[in-house]
Amino acid sequence: MLGTDHAPVRELLTRTLDHDHTTLVADWVRHQLEPPAAAHTEQDLRREAAELLEALRAALGTALPADRIVARDGAVRDALTSLSEHRARAGAEPSATAMAILSLKRMMLAAIERHTDDAGLRYQAALLVSELLDSAGVLTFTVYVTGREQIIRQQHNQMLELSTPVVRLWRHVLAVPLIGTLDSARTQVVMNSLLEAIQTHEARVAIIDITGVPTVDTAVAQHLLQTVSAVRLMGAECVISGIRPSIAQTITQLGIDLSHIVTRGSLADALATAMRLIGDNSHSGGVTG
Structure with a gap:
């Protein structure tokens, strides 16, 4: 059986992300706007989706092992960090960000099925997608918590300054x-x-x-x-x-x-x-x- 990090598996996922990029972006944005997400504009969501999907596609073409992509690839980390920090500043719950990542996983799995009839290859590709996006979800949650703590510290410092006027x-x-x-x-x-x-x-x-x-x-x-x-x-x-x-x-x-x-x-x-x-x-x- 092929491993999740075998070349054909990565090639399948890369091809899927390349060929279905526009569709994935549109579907993911539409999903996040239902019900309407007041904290996010459609333009912001589209930009975030495009940056993340392109970063994942490019990372799969590198020599990085799949289980290290989210942790080690700068473009992927930057895209996920920006996405999570923007949501934290907008006051979104961390669960909403995690659910957004999970919805992207479902869309990518559906897209993979359109690009191969090989059940074994689809299965391994599905494991790779889960590995990537589960790690992405953990990272966005960590960034969210760190970002919220920073905002709280800033607000606390501002309150201290206001409470001690010269x-x-x-x-x-x-x-x-x-x-x-x-x-x-x-x-x-x-x-x-x-x-x-x-x-x-x-x-x-x-x-x-x-x-x-x-x-x-x-x-x-x-x-x-x-x-x-x-x-x-x-x-x-x-x-x-x-x-x-x-x-x-x-x-x-x-x-x-x-x-x-x-x-x-x-x-x-x-x-x-x-x-x-x-x-x-x-x-x-x-x-x-």
Whole structure:
């Protein structure tokens, strides 16, 4: 019996993909549009189908073993990755992408039967198609999951940036009002945004307001100290405001030394301190958001 990777089997599948290319593309697109797939346009589906089928046809003409084509052939991987990422961005379920690949398998198996009467050859070609497209389905699912995780990370980072705005209170004075928990990831966002703003606005004082931070533990205090150190390296002074009685007691009980940092109970007090630090008691700078 012929093996699935024997030359006649690959030649049959290559001939099928070459001869029935237009029909396969049209049938596959039509199938994916029934019921209408709002997330995909017919033009996109047609392009994806043409790229994938052409990549598979070309890969079968190479020396790559059939079971390595999806993993090793660049054009095939690119076509499958593009297809899956596009669907992930459009919000399609991974099962829908997998079902699309399975429907292509059925169409290719039907096309093979039109090109040979040899039952043994058809059987081996069917095994080869299953091997190729099952691997393709696994790859699209993996790419989909990876793509969705990347989108979630990007959205999380965007939310972090939105939740830690840097506000210009006065000429040479910036403030970062913190609300919620201050963890390592958020500290890095705060630090990056604040340092960039210090450079952009030539700020001399940065106020970090922790009024909205529910608790201050050792980890939070260390994050604040890191930010203060980075601000000072930029040549600016740092003032921490929002030190409530409960937070002051907690910091003392934890033995955290903030004696070298200027602290104030409210943002208004911190702004007054900042004005004295920059020696600017005039209103020439104006308050801006």
